[in-house]
Amino acid sequence: MTTITYLAIFALAVYSFIINKSRAVSLAKFSNLHSQPYYHGIYSAVFMFLPAITLLILWTSIQNILTNLTIQDYFGDINDPGLVKFYINSVIDYSSGVSTRVIEHSGFLPAVERYSSLTYTNSILKIIVAIGLSVTLLRLSMKTVTVEFKAREYVERLFVMLMKLSSIMAIVVTVGIVLSLLFETLRFFSMINIFDFLFGLQWSPQTAIRADQVASSGSFGAIPVFVGTILISLIAMLVAVPIGLYSAIYLSQYAPYKVRTFAKPIIEILAGIPTVVYGFFAVITVAPFFRDLGDKIAPGALSGESAIIAGTVMGIMIIPFITSLTDDAMNAVPSSLKEGSLAMGATVSETTKQVIIPASFHGIVASFLLAFSRAIGETMIVVMAAGFAANLTLNPFESVTTVTVQIVGLLTGDQEFDSAKTLSAFALAFVLFFLTLILNVIALNMVKKYRELYE
Amino acid sequence: MNNLSQRNQAERRFKTYGFLAVLVAITFLFVLLFNIFSTGISAFKASYIGVNINLPAQSERSDINPRKEFKRQVYEMFPQVKTRSDKRNLMSLFSKGAIYEFEELLENSNKEDINGYHWFLAHADVDMYIKGTVERQGNEAGRINPSRMQYVDVLVEQNLIKLQANQYLLHSADSREPELAGIKGAIIGSFYAILIAFIVSFPLGVLSALYMEKIALKNKFSNTIETNINNLAAVPSIVFGLLGLAIFLNFFSLPRSAPLVGGLTLAVMTLPTIVIAARSAIKSVPPSIEEASIGLGASRIQTLLNFTLPLAMPGIMTGTIIGIARALGETAPLLMIGMVAFVVDVPGTPLDPSTALPVQIFLWADSPERAFVERTSAAIMVLLIFLVLLNLLAIYLRNKLEKKW
Numbered sequence: 001m002t003t004i005t006y007l008a009i010f011a012l013a014v015y016s017f018i019i020n021k022s023r024a025v026s027l028a029k030f031s032n033l034h035s036q037p038y039y040h041g042i043y044s045a046v047f048m049f050l051p052a053i054t055l056l057i058l059w060t061s062i063q064n065i066l067t068n069l070t071i072q073d074y075f076g077d078i079n080d081p082g083l084v085k086f087y088i089n090s091v092i093d094y095s096s097g098v099s100t101r102v103i104e105h106s107g108f109l110p111a112v113e114r115y116s117s118l119t120y121t122n123s124i125l126k127i128i129v130a131i132g133l134s135v136t137l138l139r140l141s142m143k144t145v146t147v148e149f150k151a152r153e154y155v156e157r158l159f160v161m162l163m164k165l166s167s168i169m170a171i172v173v174t175v176g177i178v179l180s181l182l183f184e185t186l187r188f189f190s191m192i193n194i195f196d197f198l199f200g201l202q203w204s205p206q207t208a209i210r211a212d213q214v215a216s217s218g219s220f221g222a223i224p225v226f227v228g229t230i231l232i233s234l235i236a237m238l239v240a241v242p243i244g245l246y247s248a249i250y251l252s253q254y255a256p257y258k259v260r261t262f263a264k265p266i267i268e269i270l271a272g273i274p275t276v277v278y279g280f281f282a283v284i285t286v287a288p289f290f291r292d293l294g295d296k297i298a299p300g301a302l303s304g305e306s307a308i309i310a311g312t313v314m315g316i317m318i319i320p321f322i323t324s325l326t327d328d329a330m331n332a333v334p335s336s337l338k339e340g341s342l343a344m345g346a347t348v349s350e351t352t353k354q355v356i357i358p359a360s361f362h363g364i365v366a367s368f369l370l371a372f373s374r375a376i377g378e379t380m381i382v383v384m385a386a387g388f389a390a391n392l393t394l395n396p397f398e399s400v401t402t403v404t405v406q407i408v409g410l411l412t413g414d415q416e417f418d419s420a421k422t423l424s425a426f427a428l429a430f431v432l433f434f435l436t437l438i439l440n441v442i443a444l445n446m447v448k449k450y451r452e453l454y455e
Numbered sequence: 456m457n458n459l460s461q462r463n464q465a466e467r468r469f470k471t472y473g474f475l476a477v478l479v480a481i482t483f484l485f486v487l488l489f490n491i492f493s494t495g496i497s498a499f500k501a502s503y504i505g506v507n508i509n510l511p512a513q514s515e516r517s518d519i520n521p522r523k524e525f526k527r528q529v530y531e532m533f534p535q536v537k538t539r540s541d542k543r544n545l546m547s548l549f550s551k552g553a554i555y556e557f558e559e560l561l562e563n564s565n566k567e568d569i570n571g572y573h574w575f576l577a578h579a580d581v582d583m584y585i586k587g588t589v590e591r592q593g594n595e596a597g598r599i600n601p602s603r604m605q606y607v608d609v610l611v612e613q614n615l616i617k618l619q620a621n622q623y624l625l626h627s628a629d630s631r632e633p634e635l636a637g638i639k640g641a642i643i644g645s646f647y648a649i650l651i652a653f654i655v656s657f658p659l660g661v662l663s664a665l666y667m668e669k670i671a672l673k674n675k676f677s678n679t680i681e682t683n684i685n686n687l688a689a690v691p692s693i694v695f696g697l698l699g700l701a702i703f704l705n706f707f708s709l710p711r712s713a714p715l716v717g718g719l720t721l722a723v724m725t726l727p728t729i730v731i732a733a734r735s736a737i738k739s740v741p742p743s744i745e746e747a748s749i750g751l752g753a754s755r756i757q758t759l760l761n762f763t764l765p766l767a768m769p770g771i772m773t774g775t776i777i778g779i780a781r782a783l784g785e786t787a788p789l790l791m792i793g794m795v796a797f798v799v800d801v802p803g804t805p806l807d808p809s810t811a812l813p814v815q816i817f818l819w820a821d822s823p824e825r826a827f828v829e830r831t832s833a834a835i836m837v838l839l840i841f842l843v844l845l846n847l848l849a850i851y852l853r854n855k856l857e858k859k860w
Contacts, residue, residue, distance in 0.1 A: 250473025274784025377691025
């Protein structure tokens with residue numbers, strides 16, 4: 001029913017475009033119009049379409065709220081708000097034919113009846129009003145097709161507004177992220193002390209289902225999670241920094257042009273492979289490899305979830321981030337510096353170490369920071385290859401957990417949304433968001449600095 | 456200062472390190488790809504068992520029960536099978552899907568004579584043994600115990616087990632039985648999600664890039680937007696998943712596990728990539744063309760829509776495709792909005808519960824069933840092929856359509 005209304009309004013808009021355009025075309029035969037005929041068409045279509053659609057959407061949402069309030073009265077004797085919500089949803093599902101489940105409650109069937117009649121009269125009324133409004137606006141817009149009417153200016157102004165709104169979306173998204181995280185995080189800190197969270201040494205978020213269960217509180221000291229995240233990211237950096245840095249040096253200082261154009265894209269493919277593939281690779285190939293290696297040295301010392309496995313694979317993943325950015329930074333160093341050094345008799349390696357690297361230092365550090373921020377935010381590799389239990393250790397051969405593993409573990413599956421357990425995931429995400437944001441801001445500023453230096 | 460030969464040695468050493476680093480990075484890539492492809496390729500074939508169908512004449516065939524009839528046909532091949540447990544062991548060599556295949560065979564051959572050998576899907580245990588994934592130890596192989604193995608041996612001897620194209624992998628949705636599981640549902644789910652992500656993020660991204668490059672004055676407001684976009688590009692993808700969970704699911708109460716929500720979440724994630732790419736494409740359009748348009752009397756907006764945008768479009772499309780390719784491989788945000796459900800149906804609309812291809816890979820990789828390993832690799836192969844195709848398209852657009860001014 002609603003779909004047909006939307007379609008009808010859309011069809012009316014198209015009709016409005018066509019008729020106004022043709023009126024403008026016939027008008028143009030006798031005199032010079034201010035605006036091209038199709039601007040008249042667009043103007044009239046938008047003039048009719050926007051108010052009608054806004055009315056429909058507003059009406060529908062207000063109607064939903066009001067009908068929900070009305071049928072809520074039928075379940076007035078129930079105290080649990082969650083249950084009432086569930087009953088209301090059941091009423092809606094039953095009347096719209098989605099489900100055939102009948103709730104054992106005296107108010108259910110009357111509520112269904114009331115709901116059906118309410119929505120019926122409402123939708124009839126809604127359609128009449130919406131179509132009526134559209135037709136009125138259509139007739140009004142037909143009067144605007146005149147020689148002097150500045151349709152183009154209105155349409156262009158609208159377009160600029162549309163562009164402005166689109167670019168505000170970036171801010172809306174950021175604000176949305178911050179607010180949605182902040183809101184849930186504050187709710188979490190109303191249950192758990194913020195200092196216990198930031199400095200506690202015990203992480204076991206398993207809150208009990210029943211209040212009288214043993215150890216029902218759960219403990220939310222996030223230090224083991226943070227330490228695990230940093231441990232795995234550091235292992236990743238240990239793998240990626242030497243390989244990434246040396247390959248960038250080779251590509252920018254030594255490699256012939258042909259090798260460079262061939263090798264750089266191939267290394268960058270590593271960044272394009274989905275992380276879930278790395279996770280699978282870690283579980284199927286890297287974990288057995290390390291386990292066999294570990295068994296030769298100290299049998300049983302290495303589990304399949306050791307930090308070193310996830311760290312190594314993550315290191316492979318972030319190599320291209322370091323290589324690309326470092327390579328760019330080194331290429332941005334003016335060739336006069338390099339040539340000066342070479343002319344003084346220094347070898348290429350001496351030039352690299354004593355001239356190129358100091359000159360591109362900002363860019364290199366920025367690439368490390370970006371790679372590190374990528375590593376701490378990486379999810380799938382650690383979800384698949386690292387552990388879930390939070391051990392407070394710096395031993396790379398033991399199993400540790402990370403922030404992202406905890407977020408995924410706490411939020412997948414069926415949970416009630418109000419427990420400290422689920423809310424703690426938002427608090428962790430909040431910390432993660434700000435950490436990566438700070439790293440990114442510092443890195444971008446450094447990149448800007450080296451660009452300003454040499455460009 | 457060291458003497459010259461020492462310095463030259465250091466130079467050679469340094470160069471070798473660099474070369475080795477490049478080599479190591481490339482080796483990692485090839486080891487990864489080789490591993491995936493060598494384990495995955497076998498999943499495109501599956502073991503089928505030949506059964507000699509011998510049905511009574513057409514006229515007496517009206518009321519046969521396919522389930523019972525199929526079993527009878529199988530038992531007839533092994534006259535020595537009498538006890539219930541023997542029969543059960545024999546039937547356990549077949550997949551649950553074999554009976555449906557038989558049913559289909561009956562339906563499709565209403566009038567014709569279907570007597571003779573037909574091939575029916577084997578159980579994953581048999582499949583793994585035939586492919587050599589599990590090794591034979593005496594009379595056993597993996598979960599095939601001796602009492603099942605005797606039949607397998609007879610069938611192999613009579614050449615009644617063969618590998619042929621896997622009809623399920625690309626044509627069915629997920630299943631608990633590895634041999635019946637496929638990725639069609641996941642591919643369709645991914646397709647819907649990517650489509651919605653594109654529909655939402657492309658216009659938004661292009662419009663805001665146009666605004667930021669051509670309309671906005673350089674002031675605090677435009678600076679804020681710019682910093683925001685740059686920072687959004689570096690936000691971990693899982694945070695976008697939490698945004699989707701909090702906004703789309705909890706606030707707007709959109710359906711859980713639906714590709715619609717997945718697509719919206721991925722759209723938010725892709726938006727910065729598209730804006731950054733579109734801005735650089737718009738920036739590279741030479742101002743002389745715009746000035747010519749203005750000089751001939753076009754308005755600023757007319758110039759933007761008729762000249763700047765079409766000329767920047769190849770660059771914008773390239774950036775968009777790369778962003779969409781990244782969204783296609785993204786898993787973490789989809790886990791947050793519940794697209795990890797076990798779904799046995801191929802989704803019909805973007806509102807039906809569904810998984811996505813990378814999430815299916817995650818689910819299968821997590822499964823304790825060993826037969827899922829090769830299927831996971833096969834699903835990864837399909838995903839990588841899609842990604843390669845998308846990137847090739849982007850490269851093609853860049854090389855063919857982008858003009859160098």
